Amino acid sequence: MSVSKLALDDYLPYRLSVASNAVSTLISTAYDSIHGLKIPEWRLIWVLNEDGPSTQQALVKRTGMDKVTISRAAQALAKRRLITRAPHEYDGRSHHLILSSEGERLFADVAPSAVEFEKVVLANLSAEEVVVLKDLLRRVEEAALKVQNDKSK
Structure with a gap:
């Protein structure tokens, strides 16, 4: 693009x-x-x-x-x-x-209220989608950190 x-x-x-x-x-x-x-x-x-x-x-x-x-x-x-x-x-x-x-x-x-708010935010996603979303977010974070670390060397 x-x-x-x-x-x-x-x-x-x-x-x-x-x-x-x-x-x-x-x-x-x-x-x-x-x-x-x-x-x-x-x-x-x-x-x-x-x-x-x-x-x-x-x-x-x-x-x-x-x-x-x-x-x-x-x-x-x-x-x-x-x-x-x-x-x-x-x-x-x-x-x-x-x-x-x-x-x-x-x-x-x-903590219980925070967990309840998280449930509300994720209510439109299936359990599988929540797992995928969290995995994708971790992978995006790891990729960004790797680029940062590579640039600082």
Whole structure:
């Protein structure tokens, strides 16, 4: 397809961004209105709940968010005592972020609503289509990361 024939609505990065924003905004209602959490803060809570203590660098890799976004989200969560910080055992410049018991309770309160919103968003897809969609998204992500890594060498 030539550049002059490319329509924005057919451009993959645009479609992915718009879809991601729409889904994230919808699901964020589950934790923003009740708990006052922003999308990056909820992502950190979910990752820390799933992965356990993590460094900010590990969270950047895991979430795809930049360092500044991770840092701001971590500061906001620490201020609310939803996470704690512990020194890194090998790197004095780094520390681990750890979900506090209050953060664990918040996750347990919010996660069911987030899962329900996901079900609503995916309701028009069959179970097989959901599996294919998630697989395709992972493959697109892996391809983009490979190109980034190849360019940085």
